[in-house]
Amino acid sequence: MTDALKILGQVNPSGSTLTDAYTVPAQKSATVSSVVVCNQSGSDVKFRISVAIAGAGDSPAQYLYYDVTVAPKDTFVAVIGVTLAATDVLRVYVNSGSVSVNVFGVEVS
Secondary structure (H helix, E strand, O other), X not given: OOEEEEEEEEEOOOOOOOEEEEEOOOOOEEEEEEEXXXXXXXXXXXXXXXXXXXXXXXOHHXXXXXXXXXXXXXXXXXXXXXXXXXXXXXXXXXXXXXXXXXXXXXXXX
16 A cells, blocks of 8 residues: 555635535545635635545535634634545535635545
């Protein structure tokens, strides 16, 4: 097995759209060490983070964070250590398009 420490995903999602931030490639697994949500706007924003097993459709059971507020020009760091299997998907939702989301972790092949 080979471990690759890396940026797993970077997205600037459109406001009010559930967006795939990282999908574990086939034949791999991953541990998400942190998710960084940066509010680049001048007003509060809210975000959500969910994990879908094998890319399943959206469901309330998948949410790790739901409508968490990030102050203007501020950053929220979620240090989570979530383990994912091949084809699992980490998704994000923001209520404003002025937010960047970075996913860091280890991919194992």
